[in-house]
Amino acid sequence: MTAIALRGLNIAYAGTPVVRDVTLDVAEGESFALVGESGSGKSTVLKAITGLAPEWTGSIEVLGRPAAHHPDRKLARVVQMVFQDPYGSLHPRKTVDAVLTEALAIHGIGDRDARVEAVLRDVGLDRRFRFRYPHQLSGGQRQRVAIARALVLEPRILLLDEPTSALDVSVQAEILNLLKRLRAEHRLTYLLVTHNLPVVSFMCDRVAIMNRGRVVEIAPAAALHDGEFQDSYSRQLYAASGGNSPMESAGR
């Protein structure tokens, strides 16, 4: 089954088109990456799927159901998102417990204590972090809390918006390993936005390369090992990330 199907998706911010004619399918259980340089519209695609960027035309289907132009309560149980900046994505005056409990309260899910404890264990946070405020946590711990918040509703699809780019290199590896383990344990579908190609080859099955609001190529992640890209922009991007020498790709 297709987890996310985008057909001819155009997205605009206040009338200015940002993403043009994006068509792609993410299979259930797949880990799919959107890569591209800053401003290529990759995060905007995630925002459109969740309804945070309401100005879109075309079609978005999540698990076969059309998505709305605004954040949707029903969709929240299926799709959740992890944001880039762990410092900005947690309320500064709320404890970890309050953040996680609220998600459950919104959906009227009972047994909150046990669920909060379970999800904290899942993301590798000790019980003693439960009643801390964000300022008492490190960047990596905050990102774990953000992941826990996304997981506490037990969604099937996780949208990851550069989940490690704001973190230290050593912490990045921990978070990536965590995401990989969670995906295996919960059979999650990932749609990951990044500009870091090694992250893609570590985490993902397929990759879509975006440039100036368009998807220029969809390739298997294996292409990152051998540089088998069709599009010239993809080859440039691959070369710029150190995968291949620019001379060689220019010579092809």
Place this chain on the structure above:
Amino acid sequence: MSARDWLLDESPTSRWQAGAGRAYAAARLLLRNPLAVVGGGIILLLVLTAALAPLIAPESPLGQNLSNRLLPPSSAHWMGTDELGRDIFSRVVFGARITLMIVVLVAVISAPLGMIVGAVSGYFGGWTDRVLMGLTDIFLSMPKLILALAFAAALGPGIENAVIAIAITTWPAYARISRAETMTWRNSEFVAATRLLGASHARIIGRHILPLCASSTIIRVTLDMAGIILTAAGLGFLGLGAQPPLPEWGAMISRGRTFILDQWWVATMPGLAIILVSLGFCFLGDGLRDALDPKGQAKS
């Protein structure tokens, strides 16, 4: 484990402990500020005086004794007596109740009203913002005392109406503040994340935005308290606030005006009380600003 260790525990074990720890840290910061302590002391004194007025006041605030009229301050009448022979000290002590009631009622009405208007306006933006801020600007552009006077005159004199009149004139400032704060938060990722959890706009404003606006509004309200007391006293002075024989400080000054050259104490004593309480609120407000200001916290 001592109570202090429990409060400052880095890893609280319950919601309650986490909240108490935070309150304790803020209180400690506040107590480190000498001005705030002085201000807090004065406000505490006001509250105690109001609560224990019948025990503190040596005489009734209303009972007249014409043989004792206009006596200067002495050991029998610490602040002298007024033109009807009433003990001014007793009246000032009972007046604390009226002042405290006015201040608390105005704060309770205008602060939440202003915060909600501002947060709704800042959160939704667009037309909502234009309409609400237009309304706010209309109220903001009118002089406070004159507007309060107009309302008190229209509604009729009396403390309740004075409170309503003052509340109507003070909320726009809070709306402005919380709108500005809201606009810095509304596009933040935690608001987006909360929306994605399925939270309604009302929930986000109520549970996420308003708590963030609260500290700056509390500071502003405390600093405004002096102005509120003065406006209430002004209305009392002009005869549109508390009505005789209620011992409202502004009204007392108004009565004392007639004798101000020969019997100075009649107008001066309630005036001193107004100054003291206003100063107390100003000090406390400054201290709160230092303690609650996120930038100030970063320094310490």
